[in-house]
Amino acid sequence: MSRALIRENQLTADERAARDGAVPPKLSxxxxxxxxxxxxxxxxxxxxxxxxxxxxxxxxxxxxxxxxxxxxxxxxxxxxxxxxxxxxxxxxxxxxxxxxxxxxxxxxxxLSLPPGAPEHLASGSKCRCGKVKYPTAARAAAALDEVSALRAAEAGPRPPETRYYRCEADDRVWHLTSKPTGYTRSVPLADAFGRCEGAPGPGRHPDVVIGPSG
Incomplete structure (x- = not known):
C-alpha cells in the first residue's frame, strides 16, 4: 500500500474537508x-x-x-x-x-473541568433589577423561607416576600418578591419559554420551576 493511500486512510472527516476546500457544517x-x-x-x-x-x-x-x-x-x-x-x-x-x-x-x-482548563466566574449579567440575586430556584426558595421567618417576627408596613421568580433579563438569576403576579415586560421570560409560575410538577427538580404563585 502506498504512503499516499495510508495517509488518506488516516485523515479525519474534517481534515479531508480542509484538504478539499470544503468547510464542515457548523452546528447552530x-x-x-x-x-x-x-x-x-x-x-x-x-x-x-x-x-x-x-x-x-x-x-x-x-x-x-x-x-x-x-x-x-x-x-x-x-x-x-x-x-x-x-x-x-x-x-x-x-x-x-x-x-x-x-x-x-x-x-x-x-464534575470538574478538564485538566488545565481555566476556571472563570460568569460575568456580564443583564439583570438591572437592583434586587438580591440567587443563582438557582432552590437557593431562592431557601432564602424565601429565611426571609418569611424574619418577617413573621417583625412588625412593619413592608409586605412580606411570598414567592420567587426567574429574572426576565438573565436566566442565571432568581429574585424574591411580594407581588402576587409576575412583572410585565414586552416579552416576559416566563412567557417566552412557554412556562408559567407554579409549584413543581411530579418528578421535577426544585431548581427547574419558577416558584409558587402568591
Missing amino acids: ARAKVASSGPVLEGEGWQVEISVHPLRTRLEAFHTSGAVVMITADSRRRTKSGSARGYFLPAPGVGAWRRLRVGDLPHFARH
Missing part, C-alpha cells in the same frame, strides 16, 4: 444546546430544555448538587455560535462559572 446554537442533552443524560443528569423561537435554555441537575446551564439566543452574535455554558459546583456553593461547550463531556462525567 440551538443544535448545540439540543446535542448537549444526551451527553448529560448519559452520565445520569436530569435534563430539561425550554425552547422559544428566539431563545433556548438547557438546565441539568446532578445528584451531587452540581448544576449546568446552556443558553442560546439567536439575537446574540458570538464566535461560539451564540451558545453559552455555565456550571455551579453545587446549589449552595459559590456563583455561576463559565463552561465551554467543548468541555461539557468531561464535566458531565467528572
Whole structure:
C-alpha cells in the first residue's frame, strides 16, 4: 500500500474537508444546546430544555448538587455560535462559572473541568433589577423561607416576600418578591419559554420551576 493511500486512510472527516476546500457544517446554537442533552443524560443528569423561537435554555441537575446551564439566543452574535455554558459546583456553593461547550463531556462525567482548563466566574449579567440575586430556584426558595421567618417576627408596613421568580433579563438569576403576579415586560421570560409560575410538577427538580404563585 502506498504512503499516499495510508495517509488518506488516516485523515479525519474534517481534515479531508480542509484538504478539499470544503468547510464542515457548523452546528447552530440551538443544535448545540439540543446535542448537549444526551451527553448529560448519559452520565445520569436530569435534563430539561425550554425552547422559544428566539431563545433556548438547557438546565441539568446532578445528584451531587452540581448544576449546568446552556443558553442560546439567536439575537446574540458570538464566535461560539451564540451558545453559552455555565456550571455551579453545587446549589449552595459559590456563583455561576463559565463552561465551554467543548468541555461539557468531561464535566458531565467528572464534575470538574478538564485538566488545565481555566476556571472563570460568569460575568456580564443583564439583570438591572437592583434586587438580591440567587443563582438557582432552590437557593431562592431557601432564602424565601429565611426571609418569611424574619418577617413573621417583625412588625412593619413592608409586605412580606411570598414567592420567587426567574429574572426576565438573565436566566442565571432568581429574585424574591411580594407581588402576587409576575412583572410585565414586552416579552416576559416566563412567557417566552412557554412556562408559567407554579409549584413543581411530579418528578421535577426544585431548581427547574419558577416558584409558587402568591
